[in-house]
Structure formats: C-alpha cells, structure tokens
Amino acid sequence: MLRIDDHNRFAAGFTYVYPVLSRRAGGVSVGINLNPNNACNWACLYCQVDNLQRGGPPPIDLAQLIKELASLLDALLAGAFVVAGGQAAALADIAFSGNGESTAAAEFAPAVQAVCALMQERKLEVPLRLITNGSFLHRPGVQEGLRHIAAQGGEVWFKFDRGSSDEIATVNAIAWPLERAVAHLAQCAALAPTWVQTCWFCLDGAPPSAESLAAYCAALQPLAAKLQGVHLYGLARPSQQAAAPRLSALSAEALEAVAAVIRKETGLKVIVSP
Numbered sequence: 001m002l003r004i005d006d007h008n009r010f011a012a013g014f015t016y017v018y019p020v021l022s023r024r025a026g027g028v029s030v031g032i033n034l035n036p037n038n039a040c041n042w043a044c045l046y047c048q049v050d051n052l053q054r055g056g057p058p059p060i061d062l063a064q065l066i067k068e069l070a071s072l073l074d075a076l077l078a079g080a081f082v083v084a085g086g087q088a089a090a091l092a093d094i095a096f097s098g099n100g101e102s103t104a105a106a107e108f109a110p111a112v113q114a115v116c117a118l119m120q121e122r123k124l125e126v127p128l129r130l131i132t133n134g135s136f137l138h139r140p141g142v143q144e145g146l147r148h149i150a151a152q153g154g155e156v157w158f159k160f161d162r163g164s165s166d167e168i169a170t171v172n173a174i175a176w177p178l179e180r181a182v183a184h185l186a187q188c189a190a191l192a193p194t195w196v197q198t199c200w201f202c203l204d205g206a207p208p209s210a211e212s213l214a215a216y217c218a219a220l221q222p223l224a225a226k227l228q229g230v231h232l233y234g235l236a237r238p239s240q241q242a243a244a245p246r247l248s249a250l251s252a253e254a255l256e257a258v259a260a261v262i263r264k265e266t267g268l269k270v271i272v273s274p
C-alpha cells in the first residue's frame with residue numbers, strides 16, 4: 001500500500017512518472033519528473049530533492065514517458081493504490097513536478113502536448129499542473145507548453161519565495177533579479193492560470209522579518225488581479241540540502257499570521273499548508 005505522503009519518486013519503478021498519495025489532493029497525484037538526474041538550475045535551501053545537483057535535465061524519452069504514464073494510470077484504475085480503509089485511491093491530478101526544474105527540458109512543450117493528448121484520449125478530467133521556478137519563461141517552447149496547459153484547463157504553481165534580489169539569492173541560491181522574477185510571473189499569468197507558491201521558514205532561528213514580508217507583498221500586489229492566489233508552505237517535509245540544519249519551521253499560527261498580512265496587503269487568496 002502506498003502511504004500518505006510517500007513522495008518517493010521511484011515508488012512505482014518508473015523513470016519519468018511517480019505516484020503520490022496525497023491527503024490534501026484527496027487521492028493519488030501522478031507526478032511527471034523530467035529531471036531523473038536530480039539536476040536543477042536553482043538550489044533552494046529547503047529543496048526536498050535528495051542528491052540535488054546543479055544543472056539541467058538529460059534528453060527525455062517521450063515515448064517512454066507516455067508509456068509509463070499510461071501504465072501508472074492503468075494500475076491506478078485497476079485499484080493498485082489503496083487508501084486507509086481499503087478503498088481504491090482515485091486520480092487527483094497530474095503534475096509536472098520534477099527532481100529539478102521541469103521547464104529546463106528541451107522537450108517540455110512536446111511532453112506537455114503528449115500528456116494532454118493522453119488525458120483527452122482517456123477523458124481524464126482532473127487538473128493538470130506545472131510546478132516551476134519560472135526561470136525559463138522567456139523560452140518560446142516553455143510559453144508553448146503553458147498554452148497547452150491552459151488549453152487543457154490546467155494551472156501553474158510558480159515559485160516566488162521572496163521580494164528582494166538579495167533574499168532570492170539566499171533562499172533559492174540563484175542570482176535572479178527581482179525584476180525578472182516579477183516579469184516572468186506576469187508573463188506566466190498571461191499564458192495560464194497561475195498560483196504563486198511560497199515557502200516561509202526560520203533561517204538560523206530567525207523568522208522572516210517584517211521588512212521581508214513587506215517587500216514580498218509589494219512585489220506581488222501589482223500583479224494580484226492577474227493571479228489565482230498564493231499557496232503558502234512551511235517545512236512539512238525536511239530539506240535534503242546541506243543548509244537543512246539552518247532551517248526550522250514556523251508554527252502554524254505564525255504561518256497564518258503571514259497569510260493574513262499577505263491577504264490584507266495584496267488582496268490575494270492565500271492557502272496555507274503548514
């Protein structure tokens with residue numbers, strides 16, 4: 001039986017797809033991993049990818065990806081995954097969520113297109129999601145992939161952790177100017193329904209400062225009308241990076257207080273997952 005919150009990418013023995021039994025999603029979330037080499041262009045302090053390397057994905061075998069996805073969906077339909085109580089778990093969503101940045105793959109757009117085609121063929125009416133750090137939004141192929149996601153009725157969860165270039169450099173370990181992060185977020189929201197995804201935590205024992213939260217709200221507020229909302233995360237799953245000992249979770253109350261400030265300052269809907 002697949003445990004709730006078992007996020008082992010290789011639980012089903014595949015290269016490109018993995019099942020996650022998710023209490024929050026209310027069933028099995030099928031993940032698509034275009035980064036089987038655990039390589040990302042960022043190195044977020046809180047990243048849960050074991051053995052994370054800096055880099056990009058290898059060439060993707062699209063035929064294998066679709067074959068694996070079809071097999072996993074078959075297994076799911078046949079009742080291979082059960083929830084507590086013994087009932088067969090339902091498919092909750094399909095998400096491009098890799099052990100690295102999905103949109104870094106040269107095959108990103110064809111991969112999205114192929115997954116959409118399979119979903120249409122099987123009449124799957126679950127959401128299709130992309131979890132992304134948004135740093136490749138300038139690529140035409142990524143924009144094309146986002147158009148396919150939008151046409152499928154899907155959505156993007158766009159990583160946007162802090163509201164200043166310095167803090168982005170610290171938290172995401174990337175020289176990524178705030179202006180570019182904001183421009184890419186705006187571009188993403190123009191192409192597909194977009195949620196912001198943000199991780200807040202204490203660093204070296206210190207919670208995010210009031211200035212940090214104010215800068216974050218100031219960066220998002222001008223885009224608020226174009227965004228679906230914010231998913232605010234804590235450290236539910238431990239960081240697998242060298243910085244892990246420097247991180248500690250905010251209390252659920254503290255995270256709620258952060259959410260309240262974001263709602264008040266930006267008008268955005270905020271969903272909290274401590």
Ligand code: SF4
Nearest residue numbers: 040042043044047100
């Ligand atoms: S962008 Fe995602 S995969 Fe890449 S380092 Fe950050 S959390 Fe990990």
